[in-house]
Amino acid sequence: MARTKAPNPEVRRRILDVSLDLFATKGFAATGVQEIVTKAGVTKGALYHYFKSKDEILFEIYGKVFGRELDSLQRIVAEGQDPERTLRAIIVDLVVHTADSTRESAVFARGGHAESPHWQAMQEQWRRYQEGFRQVIRDGQESGVFAAKASPEVVSWSVFGFTNSMHTWYRPEGRKSPAAIGDELADLVLTGLQS
Structure with missing residues (x-):
């Protein structure tokens, strides 16, 4: 045997x-x-x-990144801070996680992966993250803390566009830490949402 x-x-x-x-x-x-x-x-x-396949390797790589980001977002929201602090914490957290995952971001940006059940599961995690992010903005707008000049979708895509491109310009040895970059981005977003 x-x-x-x-x-x-x-x-x-x-x-x-x-x-x-x-x-x-x-x-x-x-x-x-x-x-x-x-x-x-x-x-x-x-x-x-x-x-089982190359696709499964990709799923493992993405699954860890998306899972970690979704867990962080849910933890931050559960803290029950005001919308400004919550949104700032989410943005800083996303920038810090993305800086830690620049190779994974580069893979995601290059695309070319097969549409598969694995890919659909990852897309669902990503949709849940987007919706959680946007809900924080919606809640802030509905309570009057944030202006409704920009939709939650436009605000979120501005942030995601920034983080999704970090693999092209972020360098760990640079003069700004990921947290400092995240704070700067949060300042920009929150200034745009001032009521």
């Missing part, structure tokens, strides 16, 4: 790291499974032991 190999978290992590690097530099569609296994120093069998 053949013995099943025990899972090796280091091999799994190496496959994820190499895949992330390749997807960020070449794009998801242009990266082949053979290239991943060669760079990771594993066999195809090892890759398929941990992941």
